[in-house]
Amino acid sequence: MTTISLERIRQIEARRDELQAMMATGDLPSDRFVQVSKEYAELEPVAAAASEVRRLRQEAESLRFMTQESDAELRAMAADELIANDAALAEADRRLALALLPRDAADERAAMLEVRAGTGGDEAALFAGDLLRMYQRYAEGQGWRVELISASPSEVGGYKEVVASVAGAGVFAKLKFESGVHRVQRVPVTEAGGRIHTSAATVAVLPEAEEVDVQIEDKDLRIDIYRSSGAGGQHVNTTDSAVRITHIPTGIVVIQQDERSQHKNRAKAMKVLRTRLYEAERERLANERAGTRRSMVGSGDRSERIRTYNFPQGRVTDHRINLTLHRLPEILEGSLDELVGALVAEDEAERLAQLDA
DSSP: OOOOOHHHHHHHHHHHHHHHHHHHHSOSOHHHHHHHHHHHHHHHHHHHHHHHHHHHHHHHHHHHHHTTOSOHHHHHHHHHHHHHHHHHHHHHHHHHHHHHSOOOTTTTSOEEEEEEEOTTHHHHHHHHHHHHHHHHHHHHHHTOEEEEEEEEEOTTSSEEEEEEEEESTTHHHHHGGGOEEEEEEEOOTTOTTOOOEEEEEEEEEEEOOOTTTOOOOGGGEEEEEEOOSSOOSSSOOOSSOEEEEEETTTTEEEEEOSSSOHHHHHHHHHHHHHHHHHHHHHHHHHHHHHTSOOOSSOOOOTTOOSEEEETTTTEEEETTTTEEESOHHHHHTTOOHHHHHHHHHHHHHHHHHHHHO
16 A cells, blocks of 8 residues: 655645635635635545544554553553554555545546447347436436437337436546446347347447537538438437538547437537547547557447346346346346446556555
8 A cells, every 4th residue: 555655745734724725815816716716625635634644643653652661551552552543544544545546537527428239139229228227317316417419219129329418426437437348148028939148238438528628620520411311319300400520530420310400419419529529539648648559348249348237147247346246126227336336446446556566
């Protein structure tokens, strides 16, 4: 475990006190006050963790001194308290190290959730619908808002592809680990012989971009307007309101046809385009730092998977952390807290290990 130096702890506490004093003066311009208060809100829990570490270290020094006393009863008491103090200090050190880890700047953003049917035909489309509903229920429990951006329903139910915007506090931080291939093992309703089929769907979770994040030049866009080819969403278009936007420099194409209004379709398409360009830039920068390229979502093949939903055994297994939960019905109803918590904890552990390396 990384041990934070006393000097670093003092710097954190000093900065917290400095920000607190600046806000108390009442002399700051409004924009500067907002900036200072935001930094203070981010730093205060870190400073609290730092102060707790400093307190426990001082207490440990006093207890060690007491273990040298001539009184045997006092030595024994101090030794017992030192054991408890060391355990508390180890946990406080861990909390402080976690608080000081570099944060993903996108963690507090809304997210674009994309679910696509992979291998498995109709059953894969039905499973894609199950996954969307699972995330919708989870979002409800978190107090988030979900808005469907576009959807391509399959003939038997479910979706060939569906894109939704999820807005709220800390959306991307909790959903980003859902990206990858999800596999389902169950007996399809159309299967007369009762055989278990394996199907897959891919999930991509991208942090939503604001207009200020991505500058898009009009000259870089080719916009085609046409009549919708099918239901697509809630309505069948009877006018030329479907929009296809091509970003010429990258070749990214976004099609939006769910709304009756051409303007609404264009606005939604631009929202998706900004998000995909923003994620492409994030990935480029991450690849530069890591020196390697990793694709967030595979091809949808059965062999590539991050999680398996096994209906006959009523279990869900996350293969990245070797966690199996025998609560499949509850999980599909949106009870994802245990899975999400375990994935966040594993990510934190890995990042702490990198600091120690």
